[in-house]
Amino acid sequence: MQLIRVFSVLSLAAGGLACGPLHAHDAEHEVVARDTLKIAPGPSDTQIQFAPVPSIVDPAPIDPTLGYFVGDLGGGVHWVTEGAYSNMFLVSTHGVIVVDAPPTIGRKLLYAIGNTTHLPVTHLVYSHFHADHIGGASLFNASHPTIIAHAETLSLLSSLSPRDPLRPLPHVTFQGNYTLRVGNQTLELSYHGPNHAPGNLFMYAPAQRVALLIDVVFPGWAPFSELGISTFIPGWTAAHDVLLTFDFDVFVAGHVSRLGTKDDVLLQKKYIEDMHDSCAAAINGGFDVSAAIGPTIAANPGNTWAEFKAYLRVAAQTCADNTTSRWLGVLGAVDVFAFESAYRMIESLRVESDVLGPFGVS
Incomplete structure (x- = not known):
């Protein structure tokens, strides 16, 4: 059974997985433009203007x-x-x-x-x-x-x-x-x-x-x-x-x-807790799964890896966007590796912490 069918059944049974649904076209455009684990060409980092680093970097x-x-x-x-x-x-x-x-x-x-x-x-x-x-x-x-x-x-x-x-x-x-x-x-x-x-x-x-x-x-x-x-x-x-x-x-x-202090440890701890919670929320219904992976399924019939990658990318981008919006200007460069770190957190939650969302026990 293709992933889109699995997600559709789960959406109907749970009353819909969407929470602030993404349109399929918009979701795919965002992923291709911002995902450094690309399956399609996107802008290089030399073309991206990242946020200025705050004075805390010192x-x-x-x-x-x-x-x-x-x-x-x-x-x-x-x-x-x-x-x-x-x-x-x-x-x-x-x-x-x-x-x-x-x-x-x-x-x-x-x-x-x-x-x-x-x-x-x-x-x-x-x-x-x-x-x-x-x-x-x-x-x-x-x-x-x-x-x-x-x-x-x-x-x-x-x-x-x-x-x-x-x-x-x-x-x-x-x-x-x-x-x-x-x-x-x-x-x-x-x-x-x-x-x-x-x-x-x-x-x-x-x-x-x-x-x-x-x-x-x-x-x-x-x-x-x-x-x-x-x-x-x-x-x-x-x-x-x-x-x-x-x-x-x-x-x-x-x-x-620069050196660190206990305050630095506590601040990053809060950041990681926020990313953890944001990524868990993304897995557990933070976006419209069917809309997010639909274009990939249509373009790659029978390719389960492509379908699942589309799911992981949108989950990670959802988590990265939510976390970054709260931490810009607090820590340096939160927007630079936001996607890569959210992707790693998503995978950790799935395989190390058993936060499986639509892929839980059925």
């Missing part, structure tokens, strides 16, 4: 000559950013602990450390296995640091064939919690299940009240595409609450050129 003052910024967080803790990525390092009495090595910062990280201390890098901690955060790890090969990561990170890096020489395998791994002590510095590492990626760590410097969590909260900004390209959205969402249990003043987020 970027660090990066010296154009150096190309990076180093911030002193006190007690030997420093963070580094080149504008898009960030990481941190801790200077102890016995050596330097580096957390992550983003390749976009690259050798600038060596300069930042070298201009701060003459002590060698003795330890390198991987937040998780993604190359955009640890792809510069081989730059520290000369100092032979002890590399520490969660066991999942070792497993995933080991599974690569061929192995990536730019991401040396960790020497020390753990499952739950690990306390790293080097000289007078302490860094607490903990794992609370998969979120952005399996093995993604929470890190905390208790003496300086500094936390680090990568690819979950984007201070001042809406999350990157597809909710930070996260693999397990329920765990990613829950990570906000886990982070709030730490007694920190600032945290390093891994992206954007």
Whole structure:
């Protein structure tokens, strides 16, 4: 049975799924024009005028000559950013602990450390296995640091064939919690299940009240595409609450050129809750399904994948539009990846949280 028939039967039985129905022509035009997962050509992002970013984004003052910024967080803790990525390092009495090595910062990280201390890098901690955060790890090969990561990170890096020489395998791994002590510095590492990626760590410097969590909260900004390209959205969402249990003043987020605070975590948490509810509402009757997918069915007879993609695209666009209308000017760039993140949330609700709308138990 074609999807249009399924939706029609459900609409009649429930008194109609529509809530603010879309006309078929208008819905398809909107999807093609704004959906970056296109099945038909649309305008490129270079032709789109996005909303101005609000002052909350508050970027660090990066010296154009150096190309990076180093911030002193006190007690030997420093963070580094080149504008898009960030990481941190801790200077102890016995050596330097580096957390992550983003390749976009690259050798600038060596300069930042070298201009701060003459002590060698003795330890390198991987937040998780993604190359955009640890792809510069081989730059520290000369100092032979002890590399520490969660066991999942070792497993995933080991599974690569061929192995990536730019991401040396960790020497020390753990499952739950690990306390790293080097000289007078302490860094607490903990794992609370998969979120952005399996093995993604929470890190905390208790003496300086500094936390680090990568690819979950984007201070001042809406999350990157597809909710930070996260693999397990329920765990990613829950990570906000886990982070709030730490007694920190600032945290390093891994992206954007500013630090975060607990207020930033709470603000993004509200944004994600709003997107969650908006996407659930879209699935549960937020648009006229028959009208939305009718043109695709007519143009692609017998192509179930095309029919279902049309449904997912309109559901995601409905959620994205509703969420964006409430958050423009509150967080930076909420309109840039609104569709991609809503699409990811729609899929998460369907397969990870059992919010199935017209595809529930019949």
